[in-house]
Amino acid sequence: MTQQTAKGAETRRLLLNTALRLFAKEGFAGTTMRAIARESGVSLGNTYYYFESKDAIVHELxxxxxxxxxxxxxxxxxxxxxxxxxxxxxxxxxxxxxxxxxxxxxxxxxxxxxxxxxxxxxxxxxxxxxxxxxxxxxxxxxxxxxxxxxxxxxxxxxxxxxxxxxxxxxxxxxxxxxxxxxxxxxxxxxxxxxxxxxxxxxxxxxxxxxxxxxx
Amino acid sequence: MTQQTAKGAETRRLLLNTALRLFAKEGFAGTTMRAIARESGVSLGNTYYYFESKDAIVHELxxxxxxxxxxxxxxxxxxxxxxxxxxxxxxxxxxxxxxxxxxxxxxxxxxxxxxxxxxxxxxxxxxxxxxxxxxxxxxxxxxxxxxxxxxxxxxxxxxxxxxxxxxxxxxxxxxxxxxxxxxxxxxxxxxxxxxxxxxxxxxxxxxxxxxxxxx
DNA sequence: ACAAGCTTTTGAACATGTTCAAAAACAACT
DNA sequence: AGTTGTTTTTGAACATGTTCAAAAGCTTGT
The missing domain is CATH 1.10.357.10 (Tetracycline Repressor, domain 2)
Known part of the structure; x- marks a missing residue:
């Protein structure tokens, strides 16, 4: 479910940072999971590998x-x-x-x-x-x-x-x-x-x- | 946007009652707009003619x-x-x-x-x-x-x-x-x-x- | 180098809230 | 009855959160 390896941790951090930046720019509702994935250069599915849901990202924030x-x-x-x-x-x-x-x-x-x-x-x-x-x-x-x-x-x-x-x-x-x-x-x-x-x-x-x- | 005629009012009431019944049975998240429409014998689009959103139904409730x-x-x-x-x-x-x-x-x-x-x-x-x-x-x-x-x-x-x-x-x-x-x-x-x-x-x-x- | 077993990544699908242009039904007026 | 304008209804599309099976990468032990 969560990251175990260094690379995984890196991807996770990347996603979180991107999400934060997009949230700040586009607002919560205005930021789509697809946008977070795209801007991070990662697939949508992969985003869900690290975060259970959109809310989970907010939770962490x-x-x-x-x-x-x-x-x-x-x-x-x-x-x-x-x-x-x-x-x-x-x-x-x-x-x-x-x-x-x-x-x-x-x-x-x-x-x-x-x-x-x-x-x-x-x-x-x-x-x-x-x-x-x-x-x-x-x-x-x-x-x-x-x-x-x-x-x-x-x-x-x-x-x-x-x-x-x-x-x-x-x-x-x-x-x-x-x-x-x-x-x-x-x-x-x-x-x-x-x-x-x-x-x-x-x-x-x-x-x-x-x-x-x-x- | 809202009903003007008797028939319109009737449809609206019907939708609200169905929604209430489904909410009680399936819960809020478990009730889909499609289910409300289907159980009311009305099209999905028509439901949105009477209620701006799913939340709007709850609002009224x-x-x-x-x-x-x-x-x-x-x-x-x-x-x-x-x-x-x-x-x-x-x-x-x-x-x-x-x-x-x-x-x-x-x-x-x-x-x-x-x-x-x-x-x-x-x-x-x-x-x-x-x-x-x-x-x-x-x-x-x-x-x-x-x-x-x-x-x-x-x-x-x-x-x-x-x-x-x-x-x-x-x-x-x-x-x-x-x-x-x-x-x-x-x-x-x-x-x-x-x-x-x-x-x-x-x-x-x-x-x-x-x-x-x-x- | 290879096999086995993890972790990570992908791409395609699905479910559901929401929108919209066009059709149908209806009301009012001539 | 026919015309015109309004209300209601439909069906198809879209956007986005979420799931999943399979592929790709990596690590570890032999």
């Missing part, structure tokens, strides 16, 4: 973006930042990295929310969580102990929400999404502080009970 | 479900219910009505979140809002005045969230979605009560500023 997001956000999480700053920076960086791919929103969502339990989805999830753990761990003051444990998963949930919003955000330059982030970051920070209050805590518990078993 | 949800929830909103009960009943009814169409989740989402500004989307939005206005208006005690105005839009937002969750919920019988509703309803009610507190109010303001201009 998406995973790359998640990786980029993580590594680009990491150095921003410097000591001295409070939670709000960390959250805002990470979310903003995510929008920044996604911005050239707005047209893929729906396709991304299909892969991001597919509910697939395969390895790729699992590593993606782990990658995302790692970032949000770092966001929490480097924030000062540290969030209340009672919530510290679950906060990364909550933040990941928030990110998914922002991502969804962005995917269907048709405002120019995703202005509305950027405003959302600007508003959400302080809201989160406040909520976290308030999590000491039993009423707020119980609401958070409701939400946490959702992220715990899955998603 | 979805609108019908929204309508059903509204009219089925209405009688449940009896005097004496508090907000939590009303919210829970409406959300549960929504899951109940959607349940036979779980497989359409992604397709529904495409139409529900397409961001299209056409008439169909606008009437759907109005229909939804009307229900949530009723949910708020019939609840006792009435929600705090400061938030009463915006609450319907907030609740509609919550419903969209639940809908998204449901669409990608792969648990059997959408158990997780049902639990979500069970947890969300009291959380909402508590939040509304707490909205008198400035801190909570400011968070809600952040969210409200999002639903106000659009979505």
């Amino acid at each position: 998406f995973r790359n973006l998640v990786e980029q997001h993580r590594s680009a956000s990491w150095p921003l999480l410097v000591p001295g930042n409070n939670l709000e700053t960390n959250v805002r920076l990470s979310l903003e960086k995510s929008l920044e990295i996604l911005s050239p791919f707005h047209e893929f929103g729906p396709a991304f969502i299909r892969t991001a929310f597919s509910g697939a339990q395969d390895e790729l989805a699992e590593t993606r999830r782990a990658l995302e969580l790692e970032l949000w753990r770092q966001v929490v761990a480097t924030a000062r003051p540290l969030p209340p102990l009672a919530i510290r444990q679950d906060l990364p998963q909550l933040l990941r949930l928030v990110q998914r929400g922002v991502f969804l919003f962005w995917a269907y955000d048709s405002s120019v330059d995703a202005k509305r999404s950027r405003r959302l982030v600007k508003n959400v970051a302080p809201a989160i920070a406040r909520l976290v502080v308030l999590s000491r209050m039993p009423v707020v805590r119980s609401i958070l518990d409701d939400v946490i009970s959702l992220v715990r078993p899955a998603t | 979805f609108r019908n479900l929204v309508e059903q949800h509204r009219s089925a929830s209405w009688p449940l909103l009896v005097p004496g219910n508090n907000l939590e009960t009303n919210v829970r009943l409406s959300l549960e009814k929504s899951l109940e009505i959607l349940s036979p169409f779980h497989e359409f989740g992604p397709a529904f989402i495409r139409t529900a979140f397409s961001g299209a500004q056409d008439e169909l989307a606008e009437t759907r939005r109005a229909l939804e809002l009307e229900l949530w206005r009723q949910v708020v208006a019939t609840a006792r005690p009435l929600p705090p005045l400061a938030i009463r105005q915006d609450l319907p839009q907030l609740l509609r937002l919550v419903q969209r969230g639940v809908f998204l969750f449901w669409a990608y919920d792969s648990s059997v019988d959408a158990k997780r979605s049902r639990r979500l509703v069970k947890n969300v309803a009291p959380a909402i009610a508590r939040l509304v009560v707490l909205s008198r507190m400035p801190v909570v109010r400011s968070i809600l303001d952040d969210v409200i500023s999002l639903v106000r201009p659009a979505t």
Whole structure:
């Protein structure tokens, strides 16, 4: 199914690069599998030897973006930042990295929310969580102990929400999404502080009970 | 494009019914436009005369479900219910009505979140809002005045969230979605009560500023 | 060098969503 | 009844995602 030899890996890389270039130029729907094959100087069938489907190519592209997001956000999480700053920076960086791919929103969502339990989805999830753990761990003051444990998963949930919003955000330059982030970051920070209050805590518990078993 | 005469309307209805039946039996992806045409005793081209695309059929189906949800929830909103009960009943009814169409989740989402500004989307939005206005208006005690105005839009937002969750919920019988509703309803009610507190109010303001201009 | 068994590549087919020009059916008017 | 214009219907084509059996290349062991 996938590549085993050096030559195979090379072809695969070639196809992925071509696909990326065409996607950028012609958009997702506007790029045909035949075009990807032709521009790569490879047969159509061969393309399917390396990628199960057109969506699978997007899936891989998406995973790359998640990786980029993580590594680009990491150095921003410097000591001295409070939670709000960390959250805002990470979310903003995510929008920044996604911005050239707005047209893929729906396709991304299909892969991001597919509910697939395969390895790729699992590593993606782990990658995302790692970032949000770092966001929490480097924030000062540290969030209340009672919530510290679950906060990364909550933040990941928030990110998914922002991502969804962005995917269907048709405002120019995703202005509305950027405003959302600007508003959400302080809201989160406040909520976290308030999590000491039993009423707020119980609401958070409701939400946490959702992220715990899955998603 | 669409039907003008009685016969045309008849053909359209026939196609829609056949599509619905086939969707239920074979699933969305499993139902081909050719099958719909064949089973209706109509040519393929004619099907496209009445429905712009396969998605357009789903779009119409979805609108019908929204309508059903509204009219089925209405009688449940009896005097004496508090907000939590009303919210829970409406959300549960929504899951109940959607349940036979779980497989359409992604397709529904495409139409529900397409961001299209056409008439169909606008009437759907109005229909939804009307229900949530009723949910708020019939609840006792009435929600705090400061938030009463915006609450319907907030609740509609919550419903969209639940809908998204449901669409990608792969648990059997959408158990997780049902639990979500069970947890969300009291959380909402508590939040509304707490909205008198400035801190909570400011968070809600952040969210409200999002639903106000659009979505 | 050769055989056996992988991996890679190809080319042709298939299935299905969608388009379109032309035919048929129908309605309205004279 | 006949003409004219509109709505409905058809059938054939097209575009593109996907599958598959067979050919070609490569690697490894003899």
